[in-house]
Amino acid sequence: MAERLTLQVRTWNIAHGRDVPPPGDSHQHVRRKHLREMAHMITEEHPDIVMLQEVPVWAGDLLREATGMGITVAPAYGAHIPFVHLPLPLAVGASLGRALPDVVRTQVEGQANALLYGSELLLVSARRVQINERRRLRGEPRVVQLVRLRHRKLGREFVVGNVHADHGENRQQLERAGYLTAQFARGAPAVLGGDLNATLHSPALQALKARGWKEDSSDVAIDHLLVRDFEIDWAATRWLPDRRDYSANGDRPLRLSDHDPVDAVISA
DSSP, X not given: OOOOOEEEEEEEEOGXXXXXXXXXXXXXXXXXXXXXXXXXXXXXXXXXEEEEEEEOTTOHHHHHHHHOSEEEEEEEEOSEETTTTEEXXXXXXXXXXXXXXXXXXXXXXXXXXXXXXXXXEEEEEEEEEEOSXXXXXXXXXXXXXXXXXXXXXXXXXXXXXXXXXXXXXXXXXXXXXXXXXXXHHTTSOEEEEEEOOOOTTSHHHHHHHHTTOBOOOSBXXXXXXXXXXXXXXXXXXXXXXXXXXXXXXXXXXXXXXXXXXXXXXXXX
């Protein structure tokens, strides 16, 4: 009997590396990037795959070095001046993002999805596809990051679709992301997840499930992990918010990001 492929999968919107304190005065707020502290959380319990959203486009090398995982990055757009869409050098966007993290985020320093993978996995191919309409003066490009991976020992391949969708009515975006991921898989098992900006009972999630995607979870909000042709060994479960608290030197904690990571264990 062939050995099963078992994967621990995680998704997290890292909010450009910022801390986002909850209401009240129990947490402090520090105006700087916390990507290295986030890297420690990203690798807790040694997940096989981590899907990230709201990643600064310049942060790939930092995350690779800090996590020790392989990484592939899919920019939604690069550094630019908002509205007029005048490109900026990546180093300028990065400098502004580090200096003014609460002000300079998606528009100036650029934004990407990123997928990290463990040492037992080999990157086979990757691409990105925009899933919303192109609009010149408003809105952001939204992409699905499509990644094909192979388990080195088992020789099994599978596909991941990493999504960051718009708020509000986004059924068309998510259906397109699901379709593209299934087509990219070409019959291989597939994972579709990320910051879908859709609740469990939204029309968008129900449409994905009607097309063969499953999640079997009641413990998620708008960040999801759905699968096709995988068994769900541990249903998608979000972290308790205080698990993403970080303390330094005994000060009041920082709460990293405004999203809880979501974990699942799947097999095929």
